[in-house]
Amino acid sequence: MGSVAAGILTTFEDVLKAPLPLRLVAWDGSEAGPADAPVRVVFRNRRALRRILYSPGELGLARAYVSGDLEVQGSVFDLLDMPQIIERVSSHGVRGVDSRSIRRGVARMIRHGVVGPPPRPPATELRRRAGGRHSEHRDAVTVSSHYDIGNEFYRLLLGPTMMYSCGYWADGCTSVDDAQWAKCEHISRKLDLRPGTRLLDVGCGWGAMAIHAAREHGARVVGVTVSHEQVDLARRRVAEAGVEDLVEIRLQDYREVRDGPFDAICSIGMAEHVGLDHLPVYAEDLFGLLRDGGRLLNHQISSVRPLPPGHSARARVQGGARVVSSGRKAARTFIDRYVFPDGEILPLSATVDALERGGFEVRDAESLREHYALTLRAWVANLTAQWDRAVTLVGAERARTWLMYLAASAIGFEYPHRLGLNQTLAVRPGPGGESGMPRTRGWMYG
Structure with a gap:
């Protein structure tokens, strides 16, 4: 009959149509695969395999890993960065697998006593939220589920800057802290921040950009977020930075801001929560909050594939993220169930179209794809270096969730045609049609 480990490895290689350079260890102690493989995957029990059989592709793998039924010994990057897994699991799931491969795999699992009822999902898996998608109430609940898990965990993960968005790895940056400072400065130059400039920071997080704009450029800033924990800490950080006279942090949805006009608006890593259907409203609201000649800087993860004409919103998986494309409503993915419920990754073309329809003139679009890969790898390094502390703060399941999410996302940004950041x-x-913008872009890069 062969060992359990050999049967599992053969099944996966049959499905992926390629050998896997990993060492597989089964619950009975049997092992299969190259002895010198860089990563060992341990199936601690039959339930680990049942999770994958009932949810083939990324979701089943994630459930097995997050629950602790499956263990990865070695770098999680070594597992997720295997071309066989990237091409089949991340991009195509189990589509295209011939029925004979499926029948052979099921037969092997039956012989090893694996087949049984579907296991319960891990406790950290998020249920669908009540209310209309991207309504103010549902967005507030969704954002809270992600950001209100504890400021100390985010400090461990992100470092002292507490910036949860792509850094800007300018020449001379040697750490993620340097890259985040450089990102704030890069955005400040693009927005032409000066003493007295009135800036609205949409989705201000823990206040880093607001503090930078006030302290380094003398801007007067209103920062808004719907996360209670972010507001509490951001206000303390503003006080500690000595810029209370210039920065106001509000617990407020951007759709509730009524005290425009502003000279400039930045939206850094927030538009992913807006959604395709609400993107026009987002653009129109921000346009209405700006004075004539005012500038908007929208910093957003993007899909690299355009939406086809006559699309309807659907989710598919691309490099570990939830991406909007055409077609009927699809099954929820790992990201949607564990990390960013209701999040939507849109192509740059959809964002530009919404901004232009909302009245904006788009003057520049810069890709920072490789910058986000570097940022994510730095966050993974922070997490793994303080793993025991992270588990104490948020529990083992959530810590494993974040490790898989960050590592898979980093790989998604390292390859072209998967994820972008613009x-x-x-x-x-x-x-009179005047933009107030210089004719060339040399000023933008300092």
């Missing part, structure tokens, strides 16, 4: 600079033209 900074889009737009302006509200004056009544």
Whole structure:
């Protein structure tokens, strides 16, 4: 009959149509695969395999790993970065697998006593939220589920800057802290921040950009977020930085801001929560909050594939993230169930279209794809270096969730045609069509 480990490895290689350079260890102690493989995958019990059989592809693998039924010994990057897994699991799931491979795999699992009822999902898996998708109430609950898990965990993960978005790895940056400072400065230049400039920071997080704009450029900043824990810590950080006279942090949805006009608006890593259907409202609201000649900097993860004409919103998996494409409603993915419920990754073309339809003139779009890969790897290094502390703060299941999410996302940004990160600079033209923008872009890079 062969060993359990050999049967499992053969099944996966049959499905993926390629050998896997990993060492597989089964619950009975049997092992299979190259002895010198860089990573060992341990199936601690039959339940680990049942999770994958009932949810083939990324979700089943994630459930097995997050629950602790499956253990990865070695770097999780070594597992997730295997071309066989990237091409089959991340991009195609189990589509295209011939029925004979499936029948052979099921037969092997039956012989090893694996087949049984579907296991319960891990406790950290998020249920669907009540209310209309991207309504103010549902967005507040969704954001809270992600950001209100404890400021100390985010400090461990992100470092002292507490910036949860792609850094800007300019020449001379040697740490993620340097890259985050450089990102704030890069955005400040694009928005032409000066003493007295009135800036709205949409989705201000823990206040890093607001503090930078006030302290380094003398801007007067209103920062808004719907996370209670972010507001509490951001206000303390503002006080500690000595810029309370210039920065106001509000517990407020951007759709509730009524005290425009502002000279500039930045939205850094927030538009992913807006959603395709609400993107036009997002653009129109921000346009209405700007003065004539005011600038918007939209910093957003993007899909690299355009939406086809006549699309309807659907989720598919691309490099570990939930990406909007055409077709009927699809099954929820790992990201949607564990990390960013209701999050949508849109192509840059959809964002530019919404901004232009909302009245903006788009002046510049810069890709920072490789910058996000570097940022994510730095966060993974922070997490793994303080693993025991992370488990104490948020529990083993959530810590494993974050490790898989960050590592898979890093790989998604390292390869072209998977995920992108774009900074889009737009302006509200004056009544005569004037933009107030320089004719060349040398000023933007300092």
